[in-house]
Amino acid sequence: xxxxxxxxLVVTGGTVVSHDGRRRQDIAVSDGRVVAVGDDLTTEGVRxxxxxxxxVLPGLVDVHVHLREPGxxxxxxxxSGTSAAAAGGVTTVVDMPNTNPPVATAERYQxxxxxxxxxxxxxxxxxxxxxxxxADEIGAMAELGAMGFKLFMGQTTGDNRCPNxxxxxxxxxxxADADLVVGVHAENDHLLRMFGDRxxxxxxxxxxxxxxxxxxxxEVEAITRIITMxxxxxxxxxxxxxxxxxxxxxxxDLRAQGHRVxxxxxxxxxxxxxxxxxxxxxLIKLNPPIRPAADVAALWAGIERGDVDVIATDHAxxxxxxxxxxxxxxxxxxxxxxxxxxxxMLTAAAQGRLTVExxxxxxxxxxxxxxxxxxxxxxAPGFDADFLLVDPEAEVVLDQRDLHSKHNITPYDGWELxxxxxxxxLRGGLVYEKGTVVGEPTGRQVRxxxxxxxxx
Numbered sequence: 511x512x513x514x515x516x517x518x519l520v521v522t523g524g525t526v527v528s529h530d531g532r533r534r535q536d537i538a539v540s541d542g543r544v545v546a547v548g549d550d551l552t553t554e555g556v557r558x559x560x561x562x563x564x565x566v567l568p569g570l571v572d573v574h575v576h577l578r579e580p581g582x583x584x585x586x587x588x589x590s591g592t593s594a595a596a597a598g599g600v601t602t603v604v605d606m607p608n609t610n611p612p613v614a615t616a617e618r619y620q621x622x623x624x625x626x627x628x629x630x631x632x633x634x635x636x637x638x639x640x641x642x643x644x645a646d647e648i649g650a651m652a653e654l655g656a657m658g659f660k661l662f663m664g665q666t667t668g669d670n671r672c673p674n675x676x677x678x679x680x681x682x683x684x685x686a687d688a689d690l691v692v693g694v695h696a697e698n699d700h701l702l703r704m705f706g707d708r709x710x711x712x713x714x715x716x717x718x719x720x721x722x723x724x725x726x727x728x729e730v731e732a733i734t735r736i737i738t739m740x741x742x743x744x745x746x747x748x749x750x751x752x753x754x755x756x757x758x759x760x761x762x763d764l765r766a767q768g769h770r771v772x773x774x775x776x777x778x779x780x781x782x783x784x785x786x787x788x789x790x791x792x793l794i795k796l797n798p799p800i801r802p803a804a805d806v807a808a809l810w811a812g813i814e815r816g817d818v819d820v821i822a823t824d825h826a827x828x829x830x831x832x833x834x835x836x837x838x839x840x841x842x843x844x845x846x847x848x849x850x851x852x853x854x855m856l857t858a859a860a861q862g863r864l865t866v867e868x869x870x871x872x873x874x875x876x877x878x879x880x881x882x883x884x885x886x887x888x889x890a891p892g893f894d895a896d897f898l899l900v901d902p903e904a905e906v907v908l909d910q911r912d913l914h915s916k917h918n919i920t921p922y923d924g925w926e927l928x929x930x931x932x933x934x935x936l937r938g939g940l941v942y943e944k945g946t947v948v949g950e951p952t953g954r955q956v957r958x959x960x961x962x963x964x965x966x
Contacts, residue, residue, distance in 0.1 A: 524561025542937030569601025569896030581610025630953030664697025755808030856929025
């Protein structure tokens with residue numbers, strides 16, 4: 511008979527929210543893992559956290575961040591970026607490979623891992639890149655723990671050359687052999703460059719030129735092509751930052767034909783529309799761009815129907831000088847978001863646009879399952895004790911000066927929000943409380959550990 515485990519921490523009095531419901535329960539933690547969830551767990555002689563009046567959520571999993579290390583640490587680095595994540599209730603991040611140099615070989619993957627592994631305040635995974643000639647490197651990066659591989663079909667930060675279709679297919683086959691997800695930036699690079707050249711020739715330098723240069727069908731074409739190839743290669747496919755009603759409709763149609771793919775939309779594509787260019791200019795330049803209001807409405811409708819699987823941030827810091835650029839073609843795409851995602855989503859929940867359970871499903875449970883993160887995404891026995899305490903009724907005016915990224919410039923500065931993160935715990939250890947990141951960096955590398963189940 512196995513002796514009962516004595517917890518070293520009990521979270522009491524809170525309402526535990528999962529992807530499929532909520533209940534007032536206690537959580538017992540031992541050695542960094544949840545050992546029990548139930549009513550009125552014993553607290554005698556055990557350290558306790560009083561969560562009365564608060565929601566207790568599993569730590570969020572952001573599968574789309576750019577922490578800029580190596581090579582662009584003037585923009586962000588792993589310490590500052592994961593501090594921002596902890597402050598935003600994000601306990602696991604997956605970092606993109608378009609750094610300098612890009613993470614397209616096993617040697618570069620190992621170099622990046624060595625740089626960052628002792629400097630993270632939350633747990634992290636690392637993507638490798640599916641490049642124009644590196645299919646032979648996919649297996650070796652998988653052995654080092656790559657969470658998956660990122661394919662850039664359209665130009666973005668780093669200006670990495672987009673692979674041709676033959677190189678893409680070889681990479682898809684290699685990723686399938688490794689049983690890892692390929693995440694795709696789905697835009698047709700040749701078309702968006704052509705449209706951009708035309709607009710520049712017309713003398714357009716304004717922020718809206720970026721939107722006009724990346725029309726919806728550029729996304730639709732790339733989605734159609736990559737889903738077709740991934741099905742043939744038997745690859746686990748994920749579409750990052752899907753941004754248009756037309757793109758969403760195409761995915762729904764292809765799923766109905768038997769194609770399997772998950773899709774993600776960004777917080778920015780849900781909370782900003784084309785009118786924001788007037789207020790924020792190039793600060794909100796994003797690849798793919800901030801879209802018209804009809805596209806935003808379509809994405810929210812897709813969330814309500816269950817067509818959207820994941821919400822992420824595309825946290826993409828740049829320096830203050832870079833974000834002040836007035837020529838849209840010289841301006842960099844992207845802005846920070848990992849710290850502001852949950853407050854924005856909680857505000858949407860307070861407005862009735864979705865539920866907190868939906869937030870957990872879209873930002874924790876599903877990404878953890880899709881990327882085979884054993885121990886993440888749920889507060890249940892055997893899972894890591896990654897959790898956050900949330901005051902869902904707190905009225906907050908977002909002040910960018912309080913954010914933890916190196917360059918804390920955000921279009922959401924001054925927004926009135928409902929809901930805030932009170933504290934964040936990583937494997938039972940406090941990493942953030944009431945505005946302050948605490949302790950030493952204890953984040954660990956997360957590796958895919960088991961086949962995904964219950965995911966498209």
